[in-house]
Amino acid sequence: MTKLIFASVALGICLGYWIIPPHLTNYFDQLTTLALFILLFGVGIDLGQQRETWQRLWKMGWRVILIPLLVAVGSVVGAVLVGFILGMPINESSAVGAGFGWYSLSGVLLAKIYNVELGTIAFITNIVRELMALLIIPFVAKYIGKYSAIAPGGATTMDTTLPVIAKSTDSDTAVVAFINGTVLTALVPILVPLLIKL
Amino acid sequence: MWQILLAIALGFLVGHFKLLPKDSKITNGIMTFGLIFLLLTMGAQLGANRELIANFSTLGLQATALAAGGVACSVLLVRMVEGYLRNRLAENHQHQRKTEVHGND
Numbered sequence: 001m002t003k004l005i006f007a008s009v010a011l012g013i014c015l016g017y018w019i020i021p022p023h024l025t026n027y028f029d030q031l032t033t034l035a036l037f038i039l040l041f042g043v044g045i046d047l048g049q050q051r052e053t054w055q056r057l058w059k060m061g062w063r064v065i066l067i068p069l070l071v072a073v074g075s076v077v078g079a080v081l082v083g084f085i086l087g088m089p090i091n092e093s094s095a096v097g098a099g100f101g102w103y104s105l106s107g108v109l110l111a112k113i114y115n116v117e118l119g120t121i122a123f124i125t126n127i128v129r130e131l132m133a134l135l136i137i138p139f140v141a142k143y144i145g146k147y148s149a150i151a152p153g154g155a156t157t158m159d160t161t162l163p164v165i166a167k168s169t170d171s172d173t174a175v176v177a178f179i180n181g182t183v184l185t186a187l188v189p190i191l192v193p194l195l196i197k198l
Numbered sequence: 199m200w201q202i203l204l205a206i207a208l209g210f211l212v213g214h215f216k217l218l219p220k221d222s223k224i225t226n227g228i229m230t231f232g233l234i235f236l237l238l239t240m241g242a243q244l245g246a247n248r249e250l251i252a253n254f255s256t257l258g259l260q261a262t263a264l265a266a267g268g269v270a271c272s273v274l275l276v277r278m279v280e281g282y283l284r285n286r287l288a289e290n291h292q293h294q295r296k297t298e299v300h301g302n303d
């Protein structure tokens with residue numbers, strides 16, 4: 001899937017640069033809106049099917065929800081602070097931060113509802129976040145703490161970064177990481193459009 | 199905004215009440231098609247914008263700084279409650295085990 005995502009963006013860039021006349025891409029508006037709703041509907045189905053995870057979250061008690069909440073707040077506040085230094089408006093930096101590492105969705109969402117420049121920034125930011133997470137999780141687990149090792153991955157702790165977390169910590173933390181990823185995944189399509197409208 | 203929430207909520211209900219078979223190839227196919235189409239369009243709009251392409255390295259640096267800020271702040275916040283969570287989740291784990299043992303009696 002990752003290869004398909006990169007190949008699609010690369011092919012799109014080549015088509016836009018060499019083949020498709022610039023004014024033509026604006027005519028895709030209705031089609032992209034439809035594609036976005038189909039994608040979000042699919043995201044909803046995926047989340048609705050995670051019954052076991054929601055039940056596990058209930059059994060582990062409310063305290064386990066603290067981790068995704070703090071990761072969400074930290075990701076948004078961190079991006080806003082850096083955005084402030086870079087001179088970015090608060091709605092743009094916070095929306096990029098709320099991608100929580102889910103580069104494909106946050107990129108296309110912002111490109112569609114805001115502009116292609118911010119969509120591209122969100123796409124790259126969240127790719128970099130995932131790469132950073134894969135590199136630093138073992139060190140964070142060893143020198144800072146096992147629950148802190150869940151934080152860098154954001155929403156990706158339910159899939160791509162989960163094996164690294166499981167290897168660097170223990171099975172209990174891996175369960176918490178999966179729950180963290182599921183909660184953050186549910187928050188991305190809600191928070192990104194909400195924050196960009198600030 | 200409300201259309202976005204509606205699309206997710208409708209999908210959630212369909213998934214929760216199992217109105218579609220789990221891991222349905224049709225659902226996966228439609229979702230993948232939607233994502234690929236949006237990524238292609240985003241790429242095409244980016245490729246058509248010469249100014250953005252010229253500033254791509256600046257965008258990359260900006261993006262790396264934003265990612266680093268998000269990661270650093272979230273690790274810091276979770277670190278602040280690390281000890282509290284370790285104790286409380288261990289307590290919860292023990293309580294669950296006791297309940298399971300009594301349940302088996």
